[in-house]
Amino acid sequence: MLHERLEPVYENVVRRNRGEDEFHQAVREVLESIGPAVDKHPEYAEQKIIERICEPERQIVFRVPWEDDRGEVHINRGFRVEFNSALGPYKGGLRFHPSVYQGIVKFLGFEQIFKNALTGLPIGGGKGGADFDPKGRSDREIMRFCQSFMTELHRHVGEYTDVPAGDIGVGGREIGYLFGQYKRITNRYESGVLTGKHLSFGGARVRTEATGYGCAFFVQEMLAARGQSFDGKQVVVSGSGNVAIYTMEKVHQLGGTVVACSDSSGYVFDEQGIDVELIKQIKEVERARIGVYPGRRPGAKFIAARSIWEVPCDVALPSATQNELTGADAAALIANGCIAVGEGANMPTTPDAVRSFQEAGVAFGPGKAANAGGVATSALEMQQNASRDSWSFEFTEQRLEEIMKDVHARCYATAAEYGLPGNYVAGANIAGFTNVADAMLRLGLV
Numbered sequence: 250m251l252h253e254r255l256e257p258v259y260e261n262v263v264r265r266n267r268g269e270d271e272f273h274q275a276v277r278e279v280l281e282s283i284g285p286a287v288d289k290h291p292e293y294a295e296q297k298i299i300e301r302i303c304e305p306e307r308q309i310v311f312r313v314p315w316e317d318d319r320g321e322v323h324i325n326r327g328f329r330v331e332f333n334s335a336l337g338p339y340k341g342g343l344r345f346h347p348s349v350y351q352g353i354v355k356f357l358g359f360e361q362i363f364k365n366a367l368t369g370l371p372i373g374g375g376k377g378g379a380d381f382d383p384k385g386r387s388d389r390e391i392m393r394f395c396q397s398f399m400t401e402l403h404r405h406v407g408e409y410t411d412v413p414a415g416d417i418g419v420g421g422r423e424i425g426y427l428f429g430q431y432k433r434i435t436n437r438y439e440s441g442v443l444t445g446k447h448l449s450f451g452g453a454r455v456r457t458e459a460t461g462y463g464c465a466f467f468v469q470e471m472l473a474a475r476g477q478s479f480d481g482k483q484v485v486v487s488g489s490g491n492v493a494i495y496t497m498e499k500v501h502q503l504g505g506t507v508v509a510c511s512d513s514s515g516y517v518f519d520e521q522g523i524d525v526e527l528i529k530q531i532k533e534v535e536r537a538r539i540g541v542y543p544g545r546r547p548g549a550k551f552i553a554a555r556s557i558w559e560v561p562c563d564v565a566l567p568s569a570t571q572n573e574l575t576g577a578d579a580a581a582l583i584a585n586g587c588i589a590v591g592e593g594a595n596m597p598t599t600p601d602a603v604r605s606f607q608e609a610g611v612a613f614g615p616g617k618a619a620n621a622g623g624v625a626t627s628a629l630e631m632q633q634n635a636s637r638d639s640w641s642f643e644f645t646e647q648r649l650e651e652i653m654k655d656v657h658a659r660c661y662a663t664a665a666e667y668g669l670p671g672n673y674v675a676g677a678n679i680a681g682f683t684n685v686a687d688a689m690l691r692l693g694l695v
């Protein structure tokens with residue numbers, strides 16, 4: 250249910266952003282939580298803070314022409330949505346996937362505003378990408394696409410303006426090609442313009458691992474708040490990309506056993522515990538499908554075209570993509586005794602599934618809190634770039650763990666303050682929103 254003051258705001262968002270279903274979903278989820286904050290602070294409504302937050306400061310859409318290895322010309326569409334810069338330069342990843350369109354980029358950019366605010370670090374919210382499908386493309390094709398993409402994007406980004414990073418389909422390789430082209434076009438060695446860079450040109454230790462490690466740290470805090478830990482727990486992680494791989498690695502270090510992970514072709518089940526080094530070899534080095542895993546790991550099984558959430562577990566960590574865990578999946582997880590869910594991905598759980606978890610008393614950590622470790626470590630990379638410094642792995646991981654504990658504490662305390670103890674969705678949305686809203690009030694009508 251929406252607060253009466255927020256219903257017209259939501260209707261207006263739907264009317265002015267037609268067909269952008271994922272953006273509507275992300276807006277609704279935040280508006281459903283912030284009613285109590287709007288009651289407490291009438292100045293938010295008077296100054297139309299909510300209407301302003303739902304309207305991006307700037308949206309850039311551009312043509313990306315490139316040539317494949319056979320000389321055929323392709324045209325893709327590139328996007329960058331610079332959503333909110335009240336707290337700092339726009340910050341958020343780039344997604345290369347055929348499903349990308351304005352509605353996906355806007356949902357991700359909107360989520361990013363509140364996630365970045367929750368980290369307590371000086372970063373605004375933005376997101377970008379292209380409807381480019383990297384699957385099956387050669388390294389040279391990826392390079393040419395990235396160069397063409399940056400040939401337009403370079404006009405809009407900068408250390409003090411907008412700082413992109415990776416997301417689905419954009420990892421260290423792509424960030425390298427994007428940075429190379431930025432440097433070439435601008436004739437500036439501006440390390441702080443992108444994060445997720447290789448260590449040899451201004452990257453930060455732990456950024457590769459950060460989103461997954463951070464998610465595991467966040468869920469560890471949720472479990473501890475209930476007198477539990479990962480020790481001896483059976484865990485299921487969807488996806489097998491950057492976030493999933495490093496979530497699995499940290500869960501194993503914390504004493505849990507991940508028994509299943511997936512890609513869009515299906516999932517693998519490995520009762521002994523997923524061999525994370527083997528998944529890294531398959532996904533990061535060979536860029537192959539997950540179906541090859543059982544051939545190299547006796548006892549493991551590949552199950553095609555079924556939901557990974559049918560696998561019984563204590564803890565579920567959806568880490569692939571949006572709306573991948575449905576109401577039916579939630580029902581199966583609850584029936585199998587799942588006690589905690591942490592969103593490694595952005596908005597992977599459908600609204601009915603979130604409601605089911607909350608009604609069943611399952612600890613539910615929303616993505617804007619649970620996966621905030623990636624962008625937080627990007628902000629640490631920006632700090633290192635600005636001071637021409639490079640921190641050790643141990644120090645950076647310790648900072649990440651502290652930040653995730655703070656994010657958890659902020660969500661937990663805010664939920665309790667507003668009379669919704671244990672509701673991390675409300676805690677994350679209200680804490681993130683009020684942080685940005687208060688800054689916007691102080692900045693005047695801009």
Ligand SMILES: NC(=O)C1=CN([C@@H]2O[C@H](COP(=O)(O)OP(=O)(O)OC[C@H]3O[C@@H](n4cnc5c(N)ncnc54)[C@H](O)[C@@H]3O)[C@@H](O)[C@H]2O)C=CC1
Pocket residue numbers: 415416417418419420460487488489490491492493511512513514568569570571573593594595620621623624
């Ligand atoms: N990379 C980062 O630092 C951050 C990523 N995220 C979010 O985490 C999620 C995953 O991103 P990355 O790991 O970076 O991307 P990635 O490109 O490294 O991996 C994505 C993985 O998801 C799998 N996948 C895609 N659709 C699927 C489906 N329908 N069913 C099962 N598997 C599917 C792919 O096969 C791939 O293994 C996304 O929602 C992203 O927005 C959130 C915070 C930070």
Ligand SMILES: O=C(O)CCC(=O)C(=O)O
Pocket residue numbers: 340341342343361364412413414415416444595620621623624625627
């Ligand atoms: O590191 C970043 O700037 C972006 C990470 C990201 O895209 C996300 O948090 O969803």
